[in-house]
Amino acid sequence: MIIVKNLKRYYGTGKTAVRALKGVSFEIKKGEFVAIMGASGSGKTTLLRILALLDDATDGEYTIRGLEVSSLPEAERSYYRLTQVGYVFQDYALINEMSAAENVYILSMMEGKSRKESYATALEALDKVGLKDKHNRIPDELSGGEKQRVAIARAIAKKPDILFADEPCANLDTTNSKQVLDVFKELNEKYGQTIVMVTHELWHTEYVDRVITLEDGNLVSDEIKRNREE
Amino acid sequence: MIDDIRVGSLIAYCSVKRGNKKTLMFIVFVLSLIFMNLVFLPSMIGGMMVLFTGMMQDYPYGDIVIEPMDDNTYINNADSVLQKVRAVEGVRAATKRLDAGASIEHKQKVVGASITGLLPTEELEISQYPYIISEGDFLGELSRDEIIIGAMIAGTGFGSEIYDNLGEVRPGSLVDVTYSNGVKRTYKVKGIMEGSFELVDLNALVNYKEIEDVYGLEGSKATSVVVRVDKQGTEGQIKDKIREAGVNEQIFTWADKSETLIKQAMQSMGAIDTMSKFVSLIVGAALVLIIIYINVLNRKKEIGILKAVGITPRSIVLSYAFLSTFYVSLGILSGLILYFSLMFYFQANPVVFYETMEISPQIDPVLLIESIVTMLTLSVIAGILPAWSVSKESILKAIWGR
Numbered sequence: 001m002i003i004v005k006n007l008k009r010y011y012g013t014g015k016t017a018v019r020a021l022k023g024v025s026f027e028i029k030k031g032e033f034v035a036i037m038g039a040s041g042s043g044k045t046t047l048l049r050i051l052a053l054l055d056d057a058t059d060g061e062y063t064i065r066g067l068e069v070s071s072l073p074e075a076e077r078s079y080y081r082l083t084q085v086g087y088v089f090q091d092y093a094l095i096n097e098m099s100a101a102e103n104v105y106i107l108s109m110m111e112g113k114s115r116k117e118s119y120a121t122a123l124e125a126l127d128k129v130g131l132k133d134k135h136n137r138i139p140d141e142l143s144g145g146e147k148q149r150v151a152i153a154r155a156i157a158k159k160p161d162i163l164f165a166d167e168p169c170a171n172l173d174t175t176n177s178k179q180v181l182d183v184f185k186e187l188n189e190k191y192g193q194t195i196v197m198v199t200h201e202l203w204h205t206e207y208v209d210r211v212i213t214l215e216d217g218n219l220v221s222d223e224i225k226r227n228r229e230e
Numbered sequence: 231m232i233d234d235i236r237v238g239s240l241i242a243y244c245s246v247k248r249g250n251k252k253t254l255m256f257i258v259f260v261l262s263l264i265f266m267n268l269v270f271l272p273s274m275i276g277g278m279m280v281l282f283t284g285m286m287q288d289y290p291y292g293d294i295v296i297e298p299m300d301d302n303t304y305i306n307n308a309d310s311v312l313q314k315v316r317a318v319e320g321v322r323a324a325t326k327r328l329d330a331g332a333s334i335e336h337k338q339k340v341v342g343a344s345i346t347g348l349l350p351t352e353e354l355e356i357s358q359y360p361y362i363i364s365e366g367d368f369l370g371e372l373s374r375d376e377i378i379i380g381a382m383i384a385g386t387g388f389g390s391e392i393y394d395n396l397g398e399v400r401p402g403s404l405v406d407v408t409y410s411n412g413v414k415r416t417y418k419v420k421g422i423m424e425g426s427f428e429l430v431d432l433n434a435l436v437n438y439k440e441i442e443d444v445y446g447l448e449g450s451k452a453t454s455v456v457v458r459v460d461k462q463g464t465e466g467q468i469k470d471k472i473r474e475a476g477v478n479e480q481i482f483t484w485a486d487k488s489e490t491l492i493k494q495a496m497q498s499m500g501a502i503d504t505m506s507k508f509v510s511l512i513v514g515a516a517l518v519l520i521i522i523y524i525n526v527l528n529r530k531k532e533i534g535i536l537k538a539v540g541i542t543p544r545s546i547v548l549s550y551a552f553l554s555t556f557y558v559s560l561g562i563l564s565g566l567i568l569y570f571s572l573m574f575y576f577q578a579n580p581v582v583f584y585e586t587m588e589i590s591p592q593i594d595p596v597l598l599i600e601s602i603v604t605m606l607t608l609s610v611i612a613g614i615l616p617a618w619s620v621s622k623e624s625i626l627k628a629i630w631g632r
């Protein structure tokens with residue numbers, strides 16, 4: 001599904017440039033649940049943003065389902081983000097003036113779906129994360145874990161090819177973290193959702209199939225925890 | 231594009247519905263003041279215009295005035311003109327007048343003035359002259375050695391301090407008048423007229439026959455024929471009918487006259503008006519821009535998030551255009567309420583000038599529509615510009631600041 005070859009990302013130029021990614025290569029198959037691990041500053045976020053088309057690589061190749069996406073013009077990338085890629089932010093990044101349903105609904109509307117259809121899609125997604133009954137609440141009226149689940153609903157409502165999450169549990173306590181991870185696991189197992197999640201908590205890897213570890217901008221290990229075919 | 235509009239309006243709707251109501255009220259309040267600023271002063275100036283044109287009708291020009299053709303000093307057969315004019319349907323009354331330049335002397339004090347010769351009984355139907363005699367009486371049909379003097383030259387009325395005057399002239403005082411052709415006459419002051427208006431109070435009135443006699447005129451000459459109509463607003467048609475009736479002199483309605491005369495006199499006023507409008511517009515535009523810009527800056531991160539999840543920049547820009555149009559519409563609405571309450575207040579309690587002149591502001595629909603359109607146009611621009619510049623920023627920069 002995803003093929004990354006010799007991906008590099010430098011911030012700035014010349015001697016002072018920060019080399020956040022020094023050339024990483026890997027492949028992710030459809031239906032995989034992958035964790036990206038590594039110490040703080042190792043380049044996890046940088047990598048994920050490039051994969052989610054929020055940022056450009058300095059060098060290297062990146063294809064999604066055989067399509068070279070790094071060179072797409074912004075309008076097409078924007079459409080790709082809207083329809084094919086889900087992204088869950090560490091700090092939820094919900095629109096505070098919109099209810100849970102509206103936060104999800106707006107994307108379906110952007111895709112050109114009717115009001116009714118959009119609402120149904122939003123409720124379905126909120127149902128998947130266990131928040132159907134709180135669809136009318138605004139972010140301020142939800143707990144951190146609930147907010148993150150709304151953000152996940154927003155990311156999966158479009159049924160994206162891949163779901164990216166950058167330390168989705170960093171601001172959550174263990175109970176809420178477990179709820180969020182359970183949601184991911186269920187999405188992955190029940191609906192075959194491909195997920196790439198950045199984390200630095202070892203116990204999170206219990207939930208995933210595969211762990212890619214970064215160190216100082218390099219890929220240092222790629223370990224299969226569980227074979228899905230089994 | 232339709233999707234952009236739908237999404238843009240959803241964003242705008244949510245941010246109004248759940249946004250800070252106090253901020254909204256404050257923004258609307260400021261915008262309503264900006265709107266007021268655009269329309270209030272012009273309305274007062276409009277009121278002044280109406281007052282002055284009213285003066286023009288009541289004293290020198292009537293509803294329609296007929297003046298000599300080209301370089302002629304006089305209308306030659308004013309009686310025949312009068313006959314034709316009076317036969318026109320819709321004419322209520324008409325009279326002839328003779329204006330002359332003169333100097334008036336009283337106890338060694340001399341003042342230059344224009345003296346109007348008129349037919350006293352006919353004027354009862356034509357002008358306000360007979361009704362503004364503050365001391366003494368108006369001229370009678372046969373008055374020949376009598377004169378009415380304006381309060382400002384008499385030295386008793388309001389404004390006497392500003393202009394040369396005759397000291398203390400009272401009914402019964404004797405004044406010497408030297409006409410422009412050198413003829414000298416002595417008159418007894420019959421009355422003082424006070425209109426609180428230079429056009430009236432710096433003049434003097436005598437009998438039409440006096441001027442005729444002094445200048446040796448024959449065959450009913452006149453410097454003007456003044457006409458009043460039955461119904462205000464018909465002046466234009468009646469002017470045409472008078473021409474059709476065969477009057478070959480210059481014919482003006484009071485509106486024609488005020489266009490040339492008042493507008494000249496009001497030119498400086500007009501310039502102030504235009505300038506103040508221009509300044510209000512710039513200040514208004516800047517304020518709208520600042521308000522929306524701060525709003526956009528506060529929501530930079532939100533704009534980044536919207537872009538990151540795939541909302542098109544166009545929807546985002548549209549949402550701000552909608553938002554600022556909404557703010558400005560509310561501002562205009564409350565501005566209108568404020569404006570009309572002030573208008574009604576000032577129409578019930580007019581501003582008083584010169585002790586007697588009342589100015590009640592005029593509501594000008596064209597001006598209102600102009601101002602509304604200007605404000606709305608501004609709001610769209612002011613809404614779009616900052617949102618557009620932020621939505622052009624990279625997502626990373628908008629959300630994470632670098």
Ligand SMILES: Nc1ncnc2c1ncn2[C@@H]1O[C@H](COP(=O)(O)OP(=O)(O)O)[C@@H](O)[C@H]1O
Nearest residue numbers: 011018020039040041042043044045046047632
């Ligand atoms: N916008 C940026 N400008 C300059 N340096 C950056 C920027 N973003 C990240 N970096 C640097 O790149 C490196 C990798 O950062 P990041 O990908 O955020 O790491 P991680 O998410 O693994 O903690 C760090 O050294 C960080 O300081």
Ligand SMILES: [Mg+2]
Nearest residue numbers: 044045046167
């Ligand atoms: Mg990070």
